[in-house]
Amino acid sequence: MLGALIASLDDPGVASGLVAAFDDRSLAARIAAAAAGSGRAPAEIVAATVRGFLDTASDDHWLQLIGIMNRATDPGLAALRAILSKALPEAGAWAPTGVDLPLGALA
Numbered sequence: 455m456l457g458a459l460i461a462s463l464d465d466p467g468v469a470s471g472l473v474a475a476f477d478d479r480s481l482a483a484r485i486a487a488a489a490a491g492s493g494r495a496p497a498e499i500v501a502a503t504v505r506g507f508l509d510t511a512s513d514d515h516w517l518q519l520i521g522i523m524n525r526a527t528d529p530g531l532a533a534l535r536a537i538l539s540k541a542l543p544e545a546g547a548w549a550p551t552g553v554d555l556p557l558g559a560l561a
């Protein structure tokens with residue numbers, strides 16, 4: 455399920471729908487700030503951030519993510535929310551240098 459969700463992130467409608475499904479104004483603001491700071495669409499930020507995690511996550515990050523997913527009602531949504539929440543800086547802290555992935559503890 456997570457793989458299908460990640461594969462569908464190229465569709466801007468899917469990425470926008472995910473952000474809406476999070477029902478988290480703070481995270482939506484962080485995505486918007488990252489998009490504005492980089493000159494990219496919010497959907498591109500979502501896709502690039504998630505794929506960046508997939509490319510760089512350590513075994514510990516994956517273990518933390520699996521734990522988050524195991525406790526969630528919707529594991530795929532919980533995984534994407536955890537990745538984006540950790541990887542995107544707080545609103546107002548964005549520097550227009552691209553999507554940086556500070557991969558510390560996810561939970």
